[in-house]
Amino acid sequence: MAGSTLEIKNLHVSIEGKEILKGVNLTINGGEFHAVMGPNGTGKSTLASAVMGHPKYEVTEGSILLDGEDVLEMEVDERARAGLFLAMQYPSEISGVTTSDFLRSSMNARREEGDEISLMKFIKEMDSVLDYLEIDKNMAQRYLNEGFSGGEKKRNEILQLMLMKPEIAILDEIDSGLDIDALKVVSKGINKLRDENFGCLIITHYQRLLNYITPDYVHVMMQGRVVKSGGPELAQRLEAEGYDWIKEELGIKDETVGQNA
Amino acid sequence: MSVETKLPYDKEYINQFSKDNNEPEWMNSLRLQALEQVDTLELPKPDKTKIGKWNFSRFKHLAEGEKIDSLKELPEALQGFLDEENTPENLLIQRNHSVAYATLSDELKEQGVIFTDIFTALKEHEDLVRRYYMKDAVSVDEHRLTALHAALMNGGIFVYVPKNVEVKVPLQVIFWQEDPEAALFNHVLVVAEENSSLTYVENYVSYNETEETLANVVTEVIAQNNAKISFGAVDNFAAGTTVYNNRRGVAYRDATIDWALGQMNEGNTVSENITHLVGDNSLSNAKTVTVGRGKQIQNFTAKIVHFGKNSEGYILQHGVMKDSASSIFNGIGKIEHGASKSNAEQESRVLMLSEKARGDANPILLIDEDDVTAGHAASVGRVDPLQLYYLMSRGITQAEAERLIIHGFLAPVVNQLPIEAVKNQLTQVIERKVY
Ligand SMILES: Nc1ncnc2c1ncn2[C@@H]1O[C@H](COP(=O)(O)OP(=O)(O)O)[C@@H](O)[C@H]1O
Ligand SMILES: [Mg+2]
Numbered sequence: 001m002a003g004s005t006l007e008i009k010n011l012h013v014s015i016e017g018k019e020i021l022k023g024v025n026l027t028i029n030g031g032e033f034h035a036v037m038g039p040n041g042t043g044k045s046t047l048a049s050a051v052m053g054h055p056k057y058e059v060t061e062g063s064i065l066l067d068g069e070d071v072l073e074m075e076v077d078e079r080a081r082a083g084l085f086l087a088m089q090y091p092s093e094i095s096g097v098t099t100s101d102f103l104r105s106s107m108n109a110r111r112e113e114g115d116e117i118s119l120m121k122f123i124k125e126m127d128s129v130l131d132y133l134e135i136d137k138n139m140a141q142r143y144l145n146e147g148f149s150g151g152e153k154k155r156n157e158i159l160q161l162m163l164m165k166p167e168i169a170i171l172d173e174i175d176s177g178l179d180i181d182a183l184k185v186v187s188k189g190i191n192k193l194r195d196e197n198f199g200c201l202i203i204t205h206y207q208r209l210l211n212y213i214t215p216d217y218v219h220v221m222m223q224g225r226v227v228k229s230g231g232p233e234l235a236q237r238l239e240a241e242g243y244d245w246i247k248e249e250l251g252i253k254d255e256t257v258g259q260n261a
Numbered sequence: 262m263s264v265e266t267k268l269p270y271d272k273e274y275i276n277q278f279s280k281d282n283n284e285p286e287w288m289n290s291l292r293l294q295a296l297e298q299v300d301t302l303e304l305p306k307p308d309k310t311k312i313g314k315w316n317f318s319r320f321k322h323l324a325e326g327e328k329i330d331s332l333k334e335l336p337e338a339l340q341g342f343l344d345e346e347n348t349p350e351n352l353l354i355q356r357n358h359s360v361a362y363a364t365l366s367d368e369l370k371e372q373g374v375i376f377t378d379i380f381t382a383l384k385e386h387e388d389l390v391r392r393y394y395m396k397d398a399v400s401v402d403e404h405r406l407t408a409l410h411a412a413l414m415n416g417g418i419f420v421y422v423p424k425n426v427e428v429k430v431p432l433q434v435i436f437w438q439e440d441p442e443a444a445l446f447n448h449v450l451v452v453a454e455e456n457s458s459l460t461y462v463e464n465y466v467s468y469n470e471t472e473e474t475l476a477n478v479v480t481e482v483i484a485q486n487n488a489k490i491s492f493g494a495v496d497n498f499a500a501g502t503t504v505y506n507n508r509r510g511v512a513y514r515d516a517t518i519d520w521a522l523g524q525m526n527e528g529n530t531v532s533e534n535i536t537h538l539v540g541d542n543s544l545s546n547a548k549t550v551t552v553g554r555g556k557q558i559q560n561f562t563a564k565i566v567h568f569g570k571n572s573e574g575y576i577l578q579h580g581v582m583k584d585s586a587s588s589i590f591n592g593i594g595k596i597e598h599g600a601s602k603s604n605a606e607q608e609s610r611v612l613m614l615s616e617k618a619r620g621d622a623n624p625i626l627l628i629d630e631d632d633v634t635a636g637h638a639a640s641v642g643r644v645d646p647l648q649l650y651y652l653m654s655r656g657i658t659q660a661e662a663e664r665l666i667i668h669g670f671l672a673p674v675v676n677q678l679p680i681e682a683v684k685n686q687l688t689q690v691i692e693r694k695v696y
Contacts, residue, residue, distance in 0.1 A: 052654050076650055077656050095670070095673075096671070097665050
């Protein structure tokens with residue numbers, strides 16, 4: 001089997017003592033595109049944050065394995081170097097640090113000491129991805145995410161994704177706030193990465209993105225759990241009928257976290 | 262333990278010192294009068310910092326420094342301040358209390374630009390120096406340290422740009438305290454006449470880790486009508502030096518004085534940077550950065566006083582505190598009665614890297630006029646865990662992520678320094694102080 005495998009087993013996550021995820025199971029293999037859908041407040045970002053190691057989220061039960069290695073034992077930077085990537089729903093702004101310096105540090109982080117990417121090669125790679133994503137080259141010299149529009153921040157996340165070439169990526173609401181042209185460009189970037197060595201988990205509460213990126217598997221989250229899984233046809237049904245039929249089928253009144261079935 | 266405060270240098274010594282330097286009579290008497298005031302004047306009282314027991318009296322007053330024929334003779338650490346590619350056209354290196362190296366482009370000489378050490382200036386441009394020396398900016402009798410400075414002044418530079426002359430290439434000075442016990446009573450006098458402009462950059466360096474001495478620096482910067490002065494500095498006195506640094510600007514009508522100060526001393530420091538916006542439409546941007554480490558105690562004042570109408574003053578102070586270092590950041594915007602339509606803004610940010618460090622930001626606005634705008638922002642905080650998380654999620658180690666955030670925090674001032682080599686030098690000093 002090619003690529004890496006991320007296994008999430010019975011994951012329970014709390015934030016400030018409040019349980020948000022209540023037993024999530026999900027396996028992503030290299031070559032597979034998964035979509036996690038669900039209305040707002042159902043725990044999707046919590047899942048993504050727990051995998052990456054966000055400082056506020058506490059895993060209280062369950063496990064996360066990357067190729068059999070215990071991800072929960074790793075620091076955030078170790079997770080990234082092991083091959084995980086998270087395009088964040090709300091990326092931080094870092095004043096005084098240029099996007100290009102940050103990108104170069106990031107690319108070098110996965111390389112051995114002494115094998116750092118040369119400045120020339122870095123600029124060439126960065127420029128070609130900037131072009132591919134139709135991003136103004138000035139962005140490289142601007143401070144990281146500072147004063148960026150919502151759309152610029154999203155493109156910047158995809159720029160990082162394309163330069164870092166992780167084994168497994170989680171994209172959290174990468175489509176929110178994008179107009180249709182931007183959505184197409186971002187999708188083009190993500191689709192370019194599709195190969196047997198790359199696994200991807202696309203989080204969205206909107207089916208729109210999935211018109212451009214066809215997932216192999218679709219999962220629906222409610223109340224901090226995956227309540228339904230299926231193929232691309234599931235996303236299409238959600239687009240046509242919304243979430244109510246799932247709630248009805250499962251007897252869920254309020255789908256957000258904090259409510260129990 | 263009793264603290265010795267008696268000055269080891271008396272009237273005869275100073276009289277002789279002045280004579281040895283062939284100083285004009287007025288300078289000699291200015292020194293002697295200042296000396297008489299030393300005992301009656303009090304030490305300055307920087308807000309929230311007690312300096313009563315700091316060393317202001319144990320030092321050696323004079324040390325010669327050898328000339329150098331080529332910049333290659335400089336120690337490597339000092340060469341870092343110079344642009345490798347093109348040798349600076351306008352550079353003065355003061356080694357202890359002597360000039361070791363001095364060069365000024367022919368073009369500037371022909372335009373009447375003066376860029377020379379203070380003792381030569383007293384001989385060759387006596388009237389000009391006399392016109393400005395401790396007159397419009399700093400007074401001899403402000404407190405004991407200004408009086409001490411006037412009595413014992415033993416180094417410095419005079420920069421003068423005539424009317425309508427634009428100096429496009431930076432003027433650079435390195436004050437190199439090579440002798441670990443020598444004290445520096447340095448006087449920097451920068452005068453830009455009407456419609457002139459210049460960029461001046463200075464570096465203070467010493468290497469006395471254990472030997473104790475002091476630096477008492479007075480800088481007077483005068484921008485006449487419509488003159489523009491950009492003043493950059495990197496202060497890097499070693500741990501043994503107690504520093505009093507007083508940089509004062511006076512801006513007349515339509516004039517601008519911009520400061521970019523890297524305050525990177527290793528020892529106890531009182532540093533004040535005050536600009537008087539005397540003329541209408543005058544402007545000052547005062548930007549400073551500092552890194553405190555070890556047990557050092559520092560007190561910084563950034564103050565802009567508005568007298569002229571429609572004058573604008575912007576203060577930006579960024580400080581990083583580690584170990585058990587302690588710093589007070591006073592930001593003062595003062596608008597005098599009559600300075601209508603003026604704007605006084607200030608921002609002080611302190612980043613704390615350890616539990617034991619202390620950093621206080623004191624924003625003060627003193628306003629005696631109704632028709633003005635003013636604002637302040639101040640914060641003392643730690644490295645943002647979400648910023649760290651974001652950087653680390655790209656594989657960057659925590660140490661490297663902190664390094665990026667700290668450099669980013671100091672960047673607004675570092676990037677302001679007008680000479681690339683000095684900017685890089687400041688970045689390296691920051692690197693050394695933070696890690
Ligand atoms: N920082 C936080 N502090 C407290 N509660 C939070 C925080 N972040 C998320 N939550 C709660 O967790 C639940 C799930 O949030 P989230 O995972 O962001 O949902 P989604 O991404 O599906 O919209 C929400 O009910 C929200 O109120
Ligand atoms: Mg979310």
